[in-house]
Amino acid sequence: MTLIDLSWWQLALAAALVVALAALAHGARLGMSGSLLVAGVRTAVQLSLIGIVLEALFSTATLGWVALMATVMLAMAGREVVARQKRPLAGWWGAGIGTASMFVSSFAVTVLTLVVIVGPTPWYEPQYAIPMLGMMLGNTMTGVALGLDRLTDSVWRQRALIETRLMLGERWQEAVADARRDATRSGLIPIVNSMAAAGIVSLPGMMTGQILSGTPPALAVKYQILIMFTITAGTGFGTLVAVSAASRRLFDTRERLRVDRLRPVRK
Amino acid sequence: MNEATRTAGHLRLDALVVGPLGPIDLTIAPGEIVALSGPSGSGKSRLLRAVADLDEHGGSAALGSTGQGELPAHRWRQAVMLLPAESLWWADTVGEHFPGGAVASAAELGLDAAVAGWEVGRLSSGEKQRLALLRVLSRRPRGLLLDEPSANLDEAATLRVEALIRDYAQREEVPVLWVSHDPEQIGRVAGRHFRITAQGLEQAS
Numbered sequence: 001m002t003l004i005d006l007s008w009w010q011l012a013l014a015a016a017l018v019v020a021l022a023a024l025a026h027g028a029r030l031g032m033s034g035s036l037l038v039a040g041v042r043t044a045v046q047l048s049l050i051g052i053v054l055e056a057l058f059s060t061a062t063l064g065w066v067a068l069m070a071t072v073m074l075a076m077a078g079r080e081v082v083a084r085q086k087r088p089l090a091g092w093w094g095a096g097i098g099t100a101s102m103f104v105s106s107f108a109v110t111v112l113t114l115v116v117i118v119g120p121t122p123w124y125e126p127q128y129a130i131p132m133l134g135m136m137l138g139n140t141m142t143g144v145a146l147g148l149d150r151l152t153d154s155v156w157r158q159r160a161l162i163e164t165r166l167m168l169g170e171r172w173q174e175a176v177a178d179a180r181r182d183a184t185r186s187g188l189i190p191i192v193n194s195m196a197a198a199g200i201v202s203l204p205g206m207m208t209g210q211i212l213s214g215t216p217p218a219l220a221v222k223y224q225i226l227i228m229f230t231i232t233a234g235t236g237f238g239t240l241v242a243v244s245a246a247s248r249r250l251f252d253t254r255e256r257l258r259v260d261r262l263r264p265v266r267k
Numbered sequence: 268m269n270e271a272t273r274t275a276g277h278l279r280l281d282a283l284v285v286g287p288l289g290p291i292d293l294t295i296a297p298g299e300i301v302a303l304s305g306p307s308g309s310g311k312s313r314l315l316r317a318v319a320d321l322d323e324h325g326g327s328a329a330l331g332s333t334g335q336g337e338l339p340a341h342r343w344r345q346a347v348m349l350l351p352a353e354s355l356w357w358a359d360t361v362g363e364h365f366p367g368g369a370v371a372s373a374a375e376l377g378l379d380a381a382v383a384g385w386e387v388g389r390l391s392s393g394e395k396q397r398l399a400l401l402r403v404l405s406r407r408p409r410g411l412l413l414d415e416p417s418a419n420l421d422e423a424a425t426l427r428v429e430a431l432i433r434d435y436a437q438r439e440e441v442p443v444l445w446v447s448h449d450p451e452q453i454g455r456v457a458g459r460h461f462r463i464t465a466q467g468l469e470q471a472s
Contacts, residue, residue: 160353160355161355161357163321163351164351164354164355164357165357166321166340166341166344167319167321167344167348167349167350167351168344168348168402168403168406169341169342169344169345169346169348169406169408170341171341172341178357253340254320254340255339255340255341256320256321256322256323256340257321
């Protein structure tokens with residue numbers, strides 16, 4: 001089976017659709033046309049650049065370059081986690097907790113999957129390692145960002161209530177338990193939903209891509225199931241670690257609620 | 268709770284500094300009620316919060332022979348409990364906020380015996396205030412910090428609240444620090460009365 005090549009002018013046709021949409025939005029004064037075009041340009045530029053990087057990476061395939069790539073991806077994800085929160089933890093804590101929890105869960109699960117389950121040689125073979133880590137990080141990032149955003153925002157809103165519970169002699173873990181449970185739930189809902197809808201409502205992107213590139217559907221399905229489970233594990237562990245660590249940071253050693261450790265909302 | 272916090276003890280503030288206020292030294296005997304008054308914003312509530320160890324502060328507090336810092340913070344607050352001016356509720360029904368789910372002494376404050384099953388959202392502010400006091404007493408604290416515990420109540424309910432607190436303090440030999448605006452109330456309940464001034468505490472009677 002040969003793959004049908006796509007030429008640049010064919011992509012330009014697809015781009016014309018987005019431009020048409022932007023023109024329509026501009027005409028209807030919806031105020032989205034600018035950001036639509038900017039996002040479109042970013043997609044094209046970022047993906048082209050990553051294509052070049054991946055081509056180079058696949059041709060060298062040394063552990064050092066793969067690790068460097070993984071580190072850059074992790075750093076970008078850590079930045080994104082902070083940017084998606086209304087009131088992140090102040091200082092290095094916001095980015096630190098997000099990045100550390102994504103590192104622990106995404107990297108551990110990816111390495112485990114590569115070494116124990118898929119088993120390419122070498123185990124860091126970039127053709128397998130980079131796409132898997134990318135999908136893992138992307139989803140873990142969403143879970144961690146949603147969880148932390150929900151935690152910090154609800155602790156801020158419920159600060160008087162949490163202090164009431166502290167005054168009644170509850171431990172900090174009891175006083176923050178409700179907020180923590182909500183935060184963990186909102187971090188996990190997207191991945192649970194997408195597992196439930198997979199194959200019925202949506203055809204997952206990776207599976208679709210593999211089928212488009214000629215992989216037999218039965219094998220693509222197996223890869224997709226593997227990825228779904230590992231993503232769920234990565235997202236789940238990452239969210240749990242991030243929400244727990246951030247909860248701890250919101251109280252000091254005398255179990256006082258420290259909302260002053262949250263960054264004030266930028267106007 | 269350990270032995271040190273179960274037996275009767277004096278509540279002692281040693282050179283307590285809260286923001287611009289202090290240092291404050293004060294000792295309240297078991298069963299004694301000390302009233303505290305002062306204009307709004309003078310730091311009465313912050314002083315109570317510091318004694319409960321909810322805010323960072325200088326100096327320290329002790330109950331009997333046990334210092335604030337010798338217990339984990341939640342154990343200290345179980346022993347020396349703060350009743351804030353505004354009461355907040357996290358569960359749907361009243362009973363869920365009480366150990367064991369039962370509201371003791373409800374009748375003594377003129378509340379219905381079935382109050383434990385009531386929805387929190389339907390309580391009046393006066394009911395909330397009385398229930399907040401019962402919620403504190405149901406945890407059997409060994410020291411009480413009260414921030415205007417009868418501010419939203421009519422006269423009859425106010426007298427009942429005073430009687431209940433006095434009774435608890437004497438029976439359990441618990442020291443009480445009571446913030447109040449009402450000179451008549453202070454005359455009725457307190458043995459000693461201090462005013463907050465720029466320098467610290469000033470004994471009024």
